[in-house]
Amino acid sequence: MxxxxxxxxxxxxxxxxxxxxxxxxxxxxxxxxxxxxxxxxxxxxxxxxxxxxxxxxxxxxxxxxxxxxxxxxxxxxxxxxxxxLDDKPVGKVKIGILPDSDEAIEPILTKFQQIYPEIELEVRLCQNSYQGIYEQGLDLAFHVGQLQDSSFVARHITKIGRFLLASPKYIEQYGQPETVEDIASHRCICYRWPDGTLEDVWHFADCSIKVLPKLSSNSTNFVRRSMIAGQGISFLPLLLAVNAMENGELVQVLPEYQSTTEDFWLLYPNRHGISHATRLLIDHLLEEIPKII
Structure with missing residues (x-):
């Protein structure tokens, strides 16, 4: 046995x-x-x-x-x-990350393994953090929005907003919008949620606008790449576009307009026996992620 x-x-x-x-x-x-x-x-x-x-x-x-x-x-x-007691903690941690957030999260995980080279990480894409923890046996997972299950421990990472983004190529060809209302007349790229809902209403702190998409996709990675190619303007969290903004492939449009925000959480099972490796990764993520958002 x-x-x-x-x-x-x-x-x-x-x-x-x-x-x-x-x-x-x-x-x-x-x-x-x-x-x-x-x-x-x-x-x-x-x-x-x-x-x-x-x-x-x-x-x-x-x-x-x-x-x-x-x-x-x-x-x-x-x-x-x-x-x-060991100077080199060991173990394995299974973490669920949001689809298409890997560009932002991967460098943070790389830094963690440089600090703790003996800890093995298994990274899984996870649409639904609660379901993923159960079905995929995850040690922790990211969650955006309201909390739905009190049987998990939820650590608040930060609040995340969205940004109007476009490529310099698009701005050069179609011009810069002057007001948020002008967005409706531009070429817009919309995200379609897994349940089929089209995200064609973009919410800001003081107003909302309904757009008519010229392009839509259920992949934020496709949306991001289409923006970089000059196909249109979209409305994405910085987490999904941080690298493209840093290298100049995407620029912020109308930065004075602030979007509504959502809470960004780290979830893990409510049990006392989480591993030392998992605790180390939790602390690392809580420290590093707010630096990029």
Missing amino acids: RLDDLKLFITVVQLGSFTAAANALDLPRANVSRRIGELEKYLNAQLFFRTTRKLRLTQHGEIYYRELQKVVEGIENAQEALYQ
Whole structure:
């Protein structure tokens, strides 16, 4: 009986199925089923009622899960105590980042691994931070907007606004808008959300404007590249365009108009046993990200 098999059992219980646990841990489903079967054989006890609809703990499984959580957490705490004595912290952290934010986040993660070269990072794109933490087994993830689930710890990073952006090539060809109302008559590029909603109303602190897009996409990366190519004006968070602005590929249009802002959070499961490596990364992100936004 291995510690990894005990952790696997706990993950299956928490996620509710072999398939979800397999996805979260990047394992074949058959591997998860086999290892749980071997654990049951070792214990000489059935841990789950297996039905086509739902996986449910037996009485033996409930007792074993309850007591096992204490044991596994104790072992992990003991390991962390050893790691913290080491000058070179080790471990693995799985982090979920927002789609197309990698240009801004990657240098921050690179700097972290230069400081802590023995810590392994696994980076995943994550549309929905809450769902991603559950389904992909993430240690932490970014979230923008209102908080929806109080079972997670939420650390506020900063407030993020949006910017009207265009390329110098576009400004040269189509001219500079004089007021925010002029934007409606320009070539606009809009983002389409995963649920199909077209973001064609742009909200500012004192007003909102509705635009008629000449181009739209459900990829902010495509929107950004289209702006750089001179296709039009768009309305993006700085997080998604910081590199293009720094190298002059994009410039701010009407900087005196301030957009409404949203809260930018770092989420992680509400548990005491987060690893030392994860804590170090959380502290690093909270310090570094506000510097670029």
